[in-house]
Structure formats: C-alpha cells, structure tokens
Amino acid sequence: MVSMRRPLLALALALAALSLPACKASLGDGDGQPIEDGDGDTDTTDSDDTADGAIDAGIDAAQPDAAEPDAPVDAAMPRPCVGGQQTLTTCFMKGAAPATWANARAACAMIYPDAQLAKITSAEDQSTLPILAANIVNTWIGANDLAAEGTFVWSDTTPLTYTNWNAGEPNNGSGGEDCTITAGDRNYEWDDRPCTSNYQYICSYPLLP
Numbered sequence: 488m489v490s491m492r493r494p495l496l497a498l499a500l501a502l503a504a505l506s507l508p509a510c511k512a513s514l515g516d517g518d519g520q521p522i523e524d525g526d527g528d529t530d531t532t533d534s535d536d537t538a539d540g541a542i543d544a545g546i547d548a549a550q551p552d553a554a555e556p557d558a559p560v561d562a563a564m565p566r567p568c569v570g571g572q573q574t575l576t577t578c579f580m581k582g583a584a585p586a587t588w589a590n591a592r593a594a595c596a597m598i599y600p601d602a603q604l605a606k607i608t609s610a611e612d613q614s615t616l617p618i619l620a621a622n623i624v625n626t627w628i629g630a631n632d633l634a635a636e637g638t639f640v641w642s643d644t645t646p647l648t649y650t651n652w653n654a655g656e657p658n659n660g661s662g663g664e665d666c667t668i669t670a671g672d673r674n675y676e677w678d679d680r681p682c683t684s685n686y687q688y689i690c691s692y693p694l695l696p
C-alpha cells in the first residue's frame with residue numbers, strides 16, 4: 488500500500504507544481520501590475536475588434552467590386568419600345584383596344600409594373616400623341632382628378648407639371664368628368680371626360696427601369 492501511495496503523492500505534488508506558476512502569475516499580477524494585466528484582456532478584445540474591422544473593411548471593399556460588373560449591363564439595357572414612340576427617357580405605346588379609363592390603366596400596368604396611362608411631362612412627350620393616336624378622336628391619357636375634384640394628377644399620383652388643355656377644359660362637364668383624353672379633332676389638346684367611356688388609350692413607361 489505504501490508503494491501505491493508514493494506514486495499518488497508524487498503525482499499530486501507534480502500537479503500542484505504545474506498549477507502553481509499559473510496561480511503565482513495571477514496572484515503576482517494582482518499584487519504587482521493588476522491594472523496593466525487587466526488591460527491585457529482588454530487588449531485581446533481590442534485586437535478582436537481590429538480583426539473584425541479588417542474583415543468588415545474587406546467586405547466593404549469587396550462589395551463595389553461585386554456590383555461593378557452588373558452596373559454597366561443594367562445601364563446598357565433600355566427596355567424595348569417596339570411599335571411605340573420614344574423620347575429621350577420614355578416609351579409611349581398605343582393600347583390594344585378601346586377600354587374604360589380604369590381598364591386601360593390596368594392594361595398598361597401589364598406591360599411593366601411601372602407602366603401607366605400616358606404621362607405627358609413635356610412638349611416632346613406631347614408630340615408623340617398625334618402619331619400614336621392618328622385618326623382617333625378620343626384617346627385616354629393618364630391625367631385624372633378622381634382623388635380631388637379639380638386637382639389633376641397622373642395615374643402614378645404625381646402632379647401635372649406640363650398641360651395642354653383645350654380651351655375651356657377641364658370643365659368637369661355634367662359634373663362627372665374625372666379622366667382625360669387627347670382630342671384628335673382638336674389638335675390633340677386635352678379634355679376631361681367621364682371615366683366610364685370606352686376609348687382607345689396610350690401607355691407610357693420609362694425606358695430605363
């Protein structure tokens with residue numbers, strides 16, 4: 488039994504000797520330079536932060552590189568305007584068949600999510616109407632005062648910054664004209680009409696999404 492105890496004792500002493508330096512270190516730190524060694528832990532945290540920062544910076548630096556190949560492709564791919572009339576920024580397209588203003592608006596939105604009944608914002612935009620609505624007396628465009636009588640907006644709710652009303656229009660004739668046509672029999676100037684009438688229509692959408 489004695490021979491068994493001695494190795495165990497030796498092992499216990501050896502283990503104690505191994506753990507002592509660590510105990511001494513922590514104790515010594517506490518006695519001598521506790522604050523600086525405490526900073527040692529903080530330094531470790533700081534180095535982690537620095538490493539994270541470097542990783543973040545690496546990701547940030549990589550993102551523009553990853554996006555760059557896509558940007559020129561998008562910029563170089565304007566939407567087609569086959570059969571339409573295009574200005575510098577917009578495609579104007581004649582509708583398929585006469586419809587109410589609301590149904591015409593819905594048909595335009597089938598072309599692209601941001602397509603709408605013709606939004607005329609300049610004389611250049613207006614110049615597409617005689618071509619697309621040639622020989623048509625009444626053709627819907629997007630202007631309407633459905634939300635607030637007398638305040639016309641485009642079907643995307645933006646205000647009118649350009650107008651080409653026919654003399655005396657809009658007159659809200661018979662108290663119920665909230666949608667707008669370009670009048671083929673009056674130099675393609677505009678006139679408000681009852682929205683439930685079935686007319687041909689013109690859509691518009693940005694050439695670039």
Ligand SMILES: [Ca+2]
Nearest residue numbers: 632659664665
């Ligand atoms: Ca009205």
Ligand SMILES: [Ca+2]
Nearest residue numbers: 658660678679
């Ligand atoms: Ca009118």
